[in-house]
Amino acid sequence: MADQMSLVLLRRAEHVLFGALLVVGAVRTGGAAAVASAAALAGWYVLGIALARRGRGRTVGIVWLAVLAAGWAGLAVLSVDFVWLAFPLFLLAMQVLPAPLGVPAVVLLTAGAVTTIALHRGRFDPAAVLGPVVGAAVAVVITLVYRDLRRESARRADLLAELTEAQDRLARSERYAGTLAERERLAREIHDTVAQGLSGIVLVLRTARDADPDTARGAIDTATDAARTALADTRRLVRALTPAELAGRSLPEALRRVVAAAPYATLTVDGEPAELPTPVEVALLRAAQEALHNVRAHAGAERAVVTLTYLPEVVRLDVVDDGRGFDPAVPPAASTTGTGLGLAAMRDRLAEVDGTLVVESAPGHGTALGVTVPLGSTR
Structure with missing residues (x-):
């Protein structure tokens, strides 16, 4: 968790640094052309952040970085005050480009910064050379540390996933026994x-x-x-x-106890609660428990909404989350979410009471699970 927070803080520091240097350059340079160009470059930078959050491919990132570097070069030629934007560009080059291309790109950007300073001053100044070179070296070191943090974070995430899966297997074994x-x-x-x-x-x-x-x-x-x-x-x-959850309790009361144990979930009951056959109540209760288990163990969701609806001819149970989602078309054995076997068991249990299960999901767009049991076939 600490590693993940460090990564987030590092990314935010990069954004703040880029914005601050861009504003300083625009203010010190002045003029409509400089301000408009700086605003355009800021817009392009924000677009790249949005694309990265949506998981666009590396090719898109490389194109975005190339345009950003070209925009920086134009601003640097316009005013020497924009040259120091090279430092966040060093960081971005090391992060966006493949490892073999990162360092050469930083060297190229460093040469561009040194040359631009020399053009503005009319001569090569050792201090002007030292600044970009030191900045480039610091950027490379920071990026290497950043990559180590990412690897460590990924390793811990894998270990946590393995531990969760082992706990699930143990729980299933104990339930089976x-x-x-x-x-x-x-x-x-x-x-x-x-x-x-x-x-x-x-x-x-x-x-x-x-x-x-x-x-x-x-x-x-x-x-x-x-x-x-x-x-x-x-x-x-x-x-x-x-x-035990239904002993002396109605189905809505049992669901409230289940949802209360999941702080990320809320329950809504619509319609007039009716007394259902025990097998139906058990099937609906187990479906809700399995769905909330999947939300906790696999979805990575911040919120889940459980809705129990009593209609004249059917009773419905819906569980909707805002997690990472999955592809329902992928066979359970090939799925990486671990939800396949649980959903299959849920379908089997619902089939015993003439119920149906519908799952709607897509990677990155959460999951909606709907259970329907006809009342006429269960009375």
């Missing part, structure tokens, strides 16, 4: 209660089939009691399968 243990527990519980009760009912009813009426009535009463017990056991097991 917990699922297996719960399945075994439920299997034993069903065998010891419901299965044995149903088996006893079958035996009693078989006995009643060929018995006299009084014996048959007694057997039927016994079977009825056993059936009630089995029904009570079944209901108890169903309640045990309800997620």
